[in-house]
Amino acid sequence: RALGAGPVKRFFRVGLPMARPAIAAATAIVMMETVSDFGAVSFFSVQTLTTGIFSTWLEGGNRGGAAQIASVVLIAVLVLVGLEKKSRGQVRFYHLSRQHRAVVPLVLPGWRGWLAGALCAVPLAVGFLLPVGVFLSHALDASGLWSDPGLMRALVNTLFVGGAAAVMTVVAALFMVYGVRMTGRRLPVLLLPVTTIGYAAPGAVLGVGILFPLSGLDHMIANAVEAATGRDIGLILTGTAFAVIFAYFVRFFAIAQGAIDAAFGRVTPSLAFAARSLGEGPGGTLRRVYLPLIRGSLGTALLLVFVDSVKELPATLLLRPFNFNTLATRVYEKASLEQISQAAPAALMVIAVGLVAVLMLRRRETH
Structure with a gap:
C-alpha cells in the first residue's frame, strides 16, 4: 500500500x-x-x-x-x-519485527461487505440449509417413520460400532504415541506417520484390503475350532460387526493419533522428568501426569473419531454382516430406491450427530 x-x-x-x-x-x-x-x-x-x-x-x-x-x-x-x-x-511463516501483532480484520464498507457476506453464505445455504430443509419437509410429512423398528436398529448399530471404534482407536493411539515418545528412537518416530495412511485411503479401497485377509483368517479360525471341538462357530470376524469396527479403527486412527500427539507436544517435558525423578515409572507418569493434562484432547479425539465413523459409508457397505444397517447405510439404501421420505429421519440423525460434535468442540475451544 x-x-x-x-x-x-x-x-x-x-x-x-x-x-x-x-x-x-x-x-x-x-x-x-x-x-x-x-x-x-x-x-x-x-x-x-x-x-x-x-x-x-x-x-x-x-x-x-x-x-x-x-x-x-x-x-x-x-x-x-x-x-x-x-x-x-x-509453507514458511516469518515475523518482520520483534513485536508480533494479531491480524486485524478489515471491515468492508457498503456493498462490498454485503457481497462478501453473500458469497460466504452460499456454501452454508447450498451445503447445509437447503438439504436440511428438504429432509425436514419429508420427515414432517411422514412423521410415523421416526418410530420405524429398522431406523431404531440402525441407530443402535451406529452407536455401537461408532462408540466401540472410537474407544479402541483413542486407546491404541494414546499408548502408541506415548510409547514412541518414551523410546526416543528415530525408527519409531519415522514409522508413526505410516499408521495414518488409512485415513488417506478411500473407504472402498480399505474395505477390499481388509476383507480379503480377514476372510481368510476367519475361515482358518472356524476350521481349526471345528476340527478341535466339532462345533461350527461360523465367521466370527467377517460375520459380525468386528470387521466394520476394525475398518473404522484403521481408517480414522490418524485423527486420534494427530490430536493426541499434539496434546503430548503441549505438555512440557520437565513435568515428566520431575515425575520420573520422584520414582514414577512410565505407567505412573502417564496416569498421574499426562492423562489429567490431555484429558480434553482425548475427549476431542474420541468425538471426532465417533462422528467420522457415523458418516462412513463405503467400508460399512462392503464389510457389514447380513441384515446389519447403520444410519449411513440406511440413508444410502432408501435413497437408492428413491424413498427420500424414509431416508430423511436417518439423514437428519447423522446431521444432528455432526452438529452436536461441532458445538461441543466449539465450546471446548472457547473455555
Whole structure:
C-alpha cells in the first residue's frame, strides 16, 4: 500500500503468491475426498473408480478385478498425498519485527461487505440449509417413520460400532504415541506417520484390503475350532460387526493419533522428568501426569473419531454382516430406491450427530 498498490494488485502480487502452497494443499485434499466419495456419485449414477469397485465385486462377482481397481485408486490417492505434503512443506511463516501483532480484520464498507457476506453464505445455504430443509419437509410429512423398528436398529448399530471404534482407536493411539515418545528412537518416530495412511485411503479401497485377509483368517479360525471341538462357530470376524469396527479403527486412527500427539507436544517435558525423578515409572507418569493434562484432547479425539465413523459409508457397505444397517447405510439404501421420505429421519440423525460434535468442540475451544 505504501508503494501505491491497490487492492487488486495487492491480491495478485502479494496475497495469491503467499497462499499458493495452501491452495495447492487444499486442492489435493479436495481431490482426495472426491476420489473417496461413493454415496453422492452412486446416487447420481456417475461412474468413478470407487463405484467401479462395488459394481465389479458385488454385481460382477469379480474380486480380483475389484482389487485391481482398488490398487489404481490407492496409487492415485498416494500421489495426491505426496503433492499435499510437498506443498505444505514449502509453507514458511516469518515475523518482520520483534513485536508480533494479531491480524486485524478489515471491515468492508457498503456493498462490498454485503457481497462478501453473500458469497460466504452460499456454501452454508447450498451445503447445509437447503438439504436440511428438504429432509425436514419429508420427515414432517411422514412423521410415523421416526418410530420405524429398522431406523431404531440402525441407530443402535451406529452407536455401537461408532462408540466401540472410537474407544479402541483413542486407546491404541494414546499408548502408541506415548510409547514412541518414551523410546526416543528415530525408527519409531519415522514409522508413526505410516499408521495414518488409512485415513488417506478411500473407504472402498480399505474395505477390499481388509476383507480379503480377514476372510481368510476367519475361515482358518472356524476350521481349526471345528476340527478341535466339532462345533461350527461360523465367521466370527467377517460375520459380525468386528470387521466394520476394525475398518473404522484403521481408517480414522490418524485423527486420534494427530490430536493426541499434539496434546503430548503441549505438555512440557520437565513435568515428566520431575515425575520420573520422584520414582514414577512410565505407567505412573502417564496416569498421574499426562492423562489429567490431555484429558480434553482425548475427549476431542474420541468425538471426532465417533462422528467420522457415523458418516462412513463405503467400508460399512462392503464389510457389514447380513441384515446389519447403520444410519449411513440406511440413508444410502432408501435413497437408492428413491424413498427420500424414509431416508430423511436417518439423514437428519447423522446431521444432528455432526452438529452436536461441532458445538461441543466449539465450546471446548472457547473455555
